[in-house]
Amino acid sequence: MLKSVREPPTPAPPAYRSLLTAYAYLSTMTIVQTEPSTDTPLTIGGRSFRSRLMVGTGKYRDNGEMVRAIEASGAEIVTVAVRRVDLDRTKDEGILHHLSPDQHFLLANTAGCYTADEAVRYARLAREAGFNEFVKLEVIGDRETLLPDTEGLLTAARELAAEGFKVLAYTNDDLITALRLEDAGCAAVMPLASPIGSGLGLLNPYGIRTIKRRLSVPVIVDAGVGTASDACLTMEQGVDGILMNTALAEARDPVAMAAGMRLAVEAGRHAFLAGRMPRREVAMPSTPSAGMLE
Amino acid sequence: MTEIEIMVNGEPRLVPVPATAADLLRQLGLDPRTVVVELNRKIVRRPQLSDTPLAEGDAVELVHFVGGG
Numbered sequence: 001m002l003k004s005v006r007e008p009p010t011p012a013p014p015a016y017r018s019l020l021t022a023y024a025y026l027s028t029m030t031i032v033q034t035e036p037s038t039d040t041p042l043t044i045g046g047r048s049f050r051s052r053l054m055v056g057t058g059k060y061r062d063n064g065e066m067v068r069a070i071e072a073s074g075a076e077i078v079t080v081a082v083r084r085v086d087l088d089r090t091k092d093e094g095i096l097h098h099l100s101p102d103q104h105f106l107l108a109n110t111a112g113c114y115t116a117d118e119a120v121r122y123a124r125l126a127r128e129a130g131f132n133e134f135v136k137l138e139v140i141g142d143r144e145t146l147l148p149d150t151e152g153l154l155t156a157a158r159e160l161a162a163e164g165f166k167v168l169a170y171t172n173d174d175l176i177t178a179l180r181l182e183d184a185g186c187a188a189v190m191p192l193a194s195p196i197g198s199g200l201g202l203l204n205p206y207g208i209r210t211i212k213r214r215l216s217v218p219v220i221v222d223a224g225v226g227t228a229s230d231a232c233l234t235m236e237q238g239v240d241g242i243l244m245n246t247a248l249a250e251a252r253d254p255v256a257m258a259a260g261m262r263l264a265v266e267a268g269r270h271a272f273l274a275g276r277m278p279r280r281e282v283a284m285p286s287t288p289s290a291g292m293l294e
Numbered sequence: 295m296t297e298i299e300i301m302v303n304g305e306p307r308l309v310p311v312p313a314t315a316a317d318l319l320r321q322l323g324l325d326p327r328t329v330v331v332e333l334n335r336k337i338v339r340r341p342q343l344s345d346t347p348l349a350e351g352d353a354v355e356l357v358h359f360v361g362g363g
Contacts, residue, residue, distance in 0.1 A: 056361070056362060056363030057361035057362060057363070058361040058362045058363045059361070059363075060361065066361070079362055079363055080359040080360065080361065080362055081359065081360050081361065081362025081363075082330075082357050082358070082359060082360075083357060083358070083360045084303045084304075084355065084356065084357055085303065085324060085329055085356045085357060085358050087302065087303060087305070087322060087356070093358075093360070094328050094358045094359055094360065095358075095359045095360055095361050096328050096358070096359055106359070108359065109362050109363070111362050111363065121335075124337060125330050125332065125337065125357050126359075128330045128337050128339065129328075129329075129330040129357065129358060129359055130359070196363070197363075223363075243363075244363075245362075245363030246363065
């Protein structure tokens with residue numbers, strides 16, 4: 001954009017300054033007003049977490065922006081992936097150069113795995129590289145939709161649970177698969193809102209609600225959330241949390257979107273715990289009809 | 295000095311022998327605290343790196359954490 005000659009030289013454009021002010025205001029607000037008073041912390045595999053928002057670390061334009069977005073999101077659980085070290089340029093490439101395992105709970109995924117064996121191999125490498133026995137298990141069945149291979153997923157989940165892993169299994173919105181994953185020993189089940197990276201939002205609220213109602217382990221919606229209203233609507237279904245990546249990384253301003261998502265997840269959680277009013281097909285006046293003038 | 299050819303992350307590489315997995319990391323300038331070594335599909339735990347000799351034809355995978363969702 002061309003710089004206007006009439007504009008006085010300022011350290012940052014006015015819009016940016018007001019956004020910063022907004023962040024400062026929002027962060028004070030969320031500190032004062034954190035969890036709903038009747039809420040319990042989110043507990044997965046014996047570990048408790050304050051934040052119900054989990055974020056990924058992929059696809060950010062740069063690492064500095066990623067770190068600021070994670071901070072603005074308030075997320076404790078942060079996902080990472082296992083990949084070959086690039087032997088041609090090893091400097092500053094690993095995510096641990098930017099994220100401290102002391103500040104975040106690093107949850108390794110098995111993204112990109114298409115068979116149970118491959119996913120188990122990646123999970124073992126992740127446990128060796130990492131700092132905990134938690135793994136976000138993905139066994140993908142189709143390259144176009146990235147929908148899960150539920151058969152491979154169940155096989156890998158059983159094997160990893162038997163090896164002592166705390167498995168958080170990425171799955172579709174099918175109740176039967178979710179129930180089987182719970183039976184397989186998963187620490188949490190992660191049904192999708194819509195396909196990974198699609199940003200299509202919550203396509204099957206009924207399916208997600210049903211899974212939440214029928215499972216005992218935490219239900220974390222993973223993938224498909226595109227904007228704050230999607231996150232809020234998803235939390236209103238009563239699920240225990242949301243994991244997102246692309247919604248932040250591909251936002252025009254990932255840091256601002258992260259702040260919005262943090263509030264949306266809290267808002268949806270508050271609304272769910274509050275219990276919404278019934279839906280009616282007719283209007284009902286909010287103002288008393290008694291006492292009207294003759 | 296004798297060399298052996300091993301595969302590292304899918305690429306052939308000549309390594310002077312005798313060499314251990316720890317020597318390979320040193321040669322590549324990698325910090326063993328941030329890298330996991332898999333030798334012929336079996337994970338080599340960090341304390342064992344310097345006791346794990348490499349032999350001709352070995353397949354080594356060196357992995358670490360990167361960004362992901």
